[in-house]
Amino acid sequence: MTDRFDHHVLGIGNAIVDVLSLTDDAFLVSEGLAKGSMNLIDTERAEALYAAMGAATEASGGSAGNTVAAIGSLGGQGAFFGKVCDDTLGRFYRHDMRAMGMTFDTAPLPPDATPTARSMILITPDGERTMNTYLGACVELGPDDIDEKIVAGSAIAYFEGYLWDPPMAKDAFRKAADISHAHGRKVSITLSDSFCVDRWRDEFLSLIKDGSVDILLANDAEIKALYQTADLDTALRAIQVDCPLTAVTHSEKGCHVISSDGIVPVPTTPVERLIDTTGAGDMFAAGFLYGHALGLPNEAAAAIGNLAAGEVLGHIGPRPQRNLHQLAQQAGLL
Amino acid sequence: MTDRFDHHVLGIGNAIVDVLSLTDDAFLVSEGLAKGSMNLIDTERAEALYAAMGAATEASGGSAGNTVAAIGSLGGQGAFFGKVCDDTLGRFYRHDMRAMGMTFDTAPLPPDATPTARSMILITPDGERTMNTYLGACVELGPDDIDEKIVAGSAIAYFEGYLWDPPMAKDAFRKAADISHAHGRKVSITLSDSFCVDRWRDEFLSLIKDGSVDILLANDAEIKALYQTADLDTALRAIQVDCPLTAVTHSEKGCHVISSDGIVPVPTTPVERLIDTTGAGDMFAAGFLYGHALGLPNEAAAAIGNLAAGEVLGHIGPRPQRNLHQLAQQAGLL
Numbered sequence: 304m305t306d307r308f309d310h311h312v313l314g315i316g317n318a319i320v321d322v323l324s325l326t327d328d329a330f331l332v333s334e335g336l337a338k339g340s341m342n343l344i345d346t347e348r349a350e351a352l353y354a355a356m357g358a359a360t361e362a363s364g365g366s367a368g369n370t371v372a373a374i375g376s377l378g379g380q381g382a383f384f385g386k387v388c389d390d391t392l393g394r395f396y397r398h399d400m401r402a403m404g405m406t407f408d409t410a411p412l413p414p415d416a417t418p419t420a421r422s423m424i425l426i427t428p429d430g431e432r433t434m435n436t437y438l439g440a441c442v443e444l445g446p447d448d449i450d451e452k453i454v455a456g457s458a459i460a461y462f463e464g465y466l467w468d469p470p471m472a473k474d475a476f477r478k479a480a481d482i483s484h485a486h487g488r489k490v491s492i493t494l495s496d497s498f499c500v501d502r503w504r505d506e507f508l509s510l511i512k513d514g515s516v517d518i519l520l521a522n523d524a525e526i527k528a529l530y531q532t533a534d535l536d537t538a539l540r541a542i543q544v545d546c547p548l549t550a551v552t553h554s555e556k557g558c559h560v561i562s563s564d565g566i567v568p569v570p571t572t573p574v575e576r577l578i579d580t581t582g583a584g585d586m587f588a589a590g591f592l593y594g595h596a597l598g599l600p601n602e603a604a605a606a607i608g609n610l611a612a613g614e615v616l617g618h619i620g621p622r623p624q625r626n627l628h629q630l631a632q633q634a635g636l637l
Numbered sequence: 638m639t640d641r642f643d644h645h646v647l648g649i650g651n652a653i654v655d656v657l658s659l660t661d662d663a664f665l666v667s668e669g670l671a672k673g674s675m676n677l678i679d680t681e682r683a684e685a686l687y688a689a690m691g692a693a694t695e696a697s698g699g700s701a702g703n704t705v706a707a708i709g710s711l712g713g714q715g716a717f718f719g720k721v722c723d724d725t726l727g728r729f730y731r732h733d734m735r736a737m738g739m740t741f742d743t744a745p746l747p748p749d750a751t752p753t754a755r756s757m758i759l760i761t762p763d764g765e766r767t768m769n770t771y772l773g774a775c776v777e778l779g780p781d782d783i784d785e786k787i788v789a790g791s792a793i794a795y796f797e798g799y800l801w802d803p804p805m806a807k808d809a810f811r812k813a814a815d816i817s818h819a820h821g822r823k824v825s826i827t828l829s830d831s832f833c834v835d836r837w838r839d840e841f842l843s844l845i846k847d848g849s850v851d852i853l854l855a856n857d858a859e860i861k862a863l864y865q866t867a868d869l870d871t872a873l874r875a876i877q878v879d880c881p882l883t884a885v886t887h888s889e890k891g892c893h894v895i896s897s898d899g900i901v902p903v904p905t906t907p908v909e910r911l912i913d914t915t916g917a918g919d920m921f922a923a924g925f926l927y928g929h930a931l932g933l934p935n936e937a938a939a940a941i942g943n944l945a946a947g948e949v950l951g952h953i954g955p956r957p958q959r960n961l962h963q964l965a966q967q968a969g970l971l
Contacts, residue, residue: 324736325958358706358733360954361695372692391725399692402658618952620694624659 306487309456310406311379311596312589315449315472315479316367316463317441318385318409319420320392323432323581323619324359326425331433338427341434341496343468349437352423361392362620363399364422366463366495369582369621373589373611375403378628378637379596382406382453384475386444392419393440399622409448412440426619430577438469445471446478454482458596459518461588464495464525467503480515489595491518493588494525501528511545518595519549520588526551539566550591550605552584557609560601569602571609574616582621586611590627607636640821643790644740645713645930646923649783649806649813650701650797651775652719652743653754654726657915657953658693660759665767672761675768675830677802683771686757695726696954697733698756700797700829703916703955707923707945709737712962712971713930716740716787718809720778726753727774733956743782746774764911764950772803779805780812788816792930793852795922798829798859801837814849823929825852827922828859835862845879852929853883854922860885873900884925884939886918891943894935903936905943908950916955920945924961941970 331338334352344352363372365385374381383400387393389411396419400407420439424432444466454460460483466472480490492510494500500507507529510516519542521529526538526549539561542549549561557571587608594604610631614623631637665672668686678686697706699719708715717734721727723745730753734741754773758766778800788794794817800806814824826844828834834841841863844850853876855863860872860883873895876883883895891905921942928938944965948957965971 353732356736358697358736358956359729361729363692395693395695398687402690402692619958622692624953 308458309380310382310453311458312371312374312592313382313384313453313457313460314367314371315384315460315466315475317365317420317438317465317469318368318387318396319365319422319436319441320396321362321364321422321424321581321621322353322359323362323424323426323579324357325619326357326427328427330356331425331427336425336433336435338433339431340498341436341465344435344437346437349421349423349435352435356423356425360619361395362622363396364582364621366465366493366585367461368400369585370461370589370592371405372400372403372622373586373627374593375405376623376627377589377593377607377611377631379593382457384409384444384448384450386412386440386448387419388412388416388440389414390418392421406453408450412443416440417443424581426579426581430580430616432579432581442469444469444475446474449475449479449482451482454479455486455488457483457488459489459491459592461491461592463493464499464503464507467499467506473506489517490515491520491592492516493520493584494529497524497528500525504529517547518592519546520591521549522552522584548601550587550608552587552612558587558605560605562601567602569605569609571613574613577616579619580616582615583612585621586615586623603636607631610634610636642792643714644716644787645792646705646708646926647716647718647787647791647794648701648705649718649794649800649809651699651754651772651799651803652702652721652730653699653756653770653775654730655696655698655756655758655915655955656687656693657696657758657760657913658691659953660691660761662761664690665759665761670759670767670769672767673765674832675770675799678769678771680771683755683757683769686769690757690759694953695729696956697730698916698955700799700827700919701795702734703919704795704923704926705739706734706737706956707920707961708927709739710957710961711923711927711941711945711965713927716791718743718778718782718784720746720774720782721753722746722750722774723748724752726755740787742784746777750774751777758915760913760915760953764914766913766915776803778803778809780808783809783813783816785816788813789820789822791817791822793823793825793926795825795926797827798833798837798841801833801840807840823851824849825854825926826850827854827918828863831858831862834859838863851881852926853880854925855883856886856918882935884921884942886921886946892921892939894939896935901936903939903943905947908947911950913953914950916949917946919955920949920957937970941965944968944970
């Protein structure tokens with residue numbers, strides 16, 4: 304990471320506005336939802352669920368989008384590729400990304416086209432979030448949206464696993480990953496969700512094994528789903544063989560950093576009050592990747608990730624409300 | 638309040654979606670904004686300010702709308718009259734009101750008409766909010782939107798002072814107040830904002846003095862602005878003469894309840910952490926009016942108001958995130 308670059312992290316993902324609502328477990332049961340999952344829904348289901356759910360607040364979200372916004376909060380340079388419609392929510396989304404100082408120039412769909420994606424996120428009293436995503440405009444993201452100059456100038460190109468759900472985005476991944484590697488940059492993906500891993504396991508495994516992925520991010524459930532094992536150690540040893548650098552998060556227990564140097568635990572400090580886990584994994588990714596782009600040791604990068612994740616757990620919504628750079632400085636991490 | 642009624646509180650006000658952003662004092666200075674004020678802005682100014690401000694989250698707001706939503710959280714029956722457009726934000730607004738169990742059937746403007754109102758709310762590190770409101774569809778609220786049956790069936794009809802800003806809403810007030818009194822109900826208004834009082838002082842004073850207002854809500858600055866005095870006691874003694882029942886709030890010091898029985902302080906418990914004052918006055922109004930509709934003593938009603946206000950101070954956004962009925966029960970207030 305010694306080459307000069309324009310952006311620490313380029314994120315590529317589904318550009319989604321979150322519609323966040325506090326609920327109870329009984330509502331998840333009545334709607335047939337598995338707690339903690341991300342469910343893809345169509346317009347009809349979206350309308351029915353919205354009519355049934357409680358009052359909500361709206362915030363720009365999307366996994367990689369959250370990560371890029373957090374790169375801004377950490378004081379870094381970031382860019383984002385994602386497809387919105389030029390409608391009310393799409394304009395909110397663009398504003399929120401640019402207001403963090405991030406580059407976001409993906410051409411939007413015209414106003415009357417498929418609307419901007421939204422995810423109805425149900426937050427239970429334990430802080431867990433269950434997501435119901437209407438992909439909308441995101442299905443139009445494709446290779447033409449990959450701006451070669453931005454990819455070439457980004458230390459890390461970071462892709463969310465959810466990107467394999469819309470039809471053309473994997474072609475966008477292939478194009479961007481090739482450009483990134485051709486310029487000596489690094490490619491990172493997150494597995495996103497254990498159900499997403501179930502949908503795309505073979506593709507994810509072959510990308511990891513063929514060297515397309517330099518840095519993998521996952522949580523317990525996702526890494527175990529990838530290797531179809533109930534045993535975490537088995538999964539960690541497998542990914543150590545398959546990928547140069549991996550971070551696996553374990554909620555309040557922190558994370559493991561896995562590389563040829565070993566399988567190293569990096570504990571975290573439990574938060575005072577857990578309100579909403581939405582975005583916590585995305586914040587970890589931001590801290591870890593930003594630290595990596597700065598050339599910090601893996602454990603130091605993971606500690607920034609843990610810190611960033613902790614910030615969003617204390618409030619509703621997926622993006623930081625406090626300045627992560629200041630928090631990291633106060634903690635002696637930056 | 639012994640007659641049977643359908644709704645404890647009917648709120649009538651500007652239906653506004655809040656666009657909330659954390660900022661610093663320097664930004665207020667650079668934009669020429671007086672901290673704590675509500676500024677009416679046009680489309681052009683709205684676009685310029687939005688482009689300049691930071692990332693935001695969106696939540697249904699509007700003073701009387703917040704109060705009615707909180708009536709629902711308190712376990713009461715509420716109704717709301719307010720004008721939205723049938724656009725994305727208008728549909729969010731309607732959803733959020735109905736999801737609280739509240740009656741909200743005001744006919745929206747058609748999708749391509751004047752858009753739903755929004756207020757860009759800038760929150761400084763001291764928790765104070767400075768509002769910049771584009772009234773949009775609200776300017777179309779008029780007497781035709783007053784549903785006589787709902788007014789007649791509401792124990793209290795509650796109007797925000799901001800309602801005097803759009804052109805026809807004061808006619809709506811007059812119509813609703815007459816219906817309310819004809820059915821033996823009570824009429825309440827809030828003064829909303831000291832600048833709003835400056836704009837409409839004579840009208841507010843004459844409504845209060847001619848018996849149109851049974852219950853007045855205000856804060857320190859507003860009641861002093863009403864009587865153009867810098868001395869709070871002078872203002873409190875004046876309103877005691879002019880209005881049957883008044884509650885004047887004093888932020889972390891609680892409130893005074895003013896009636897022919899006296900000028901009675903009702904202290905409150907300071908919150909653990911102050912994040913955002915948006916909606917605090919609206920929550921006080923909800924608790925006070927709900928308690929009054931239940932027939933509780935004034936001090937007990939004010940204590941519910943203090944409790945409800947405290948809930949929203951700890952998070953971004955104007956409406957309660959926890960169930961106010963449960964909180965009030967735990968505090969022995971309901």
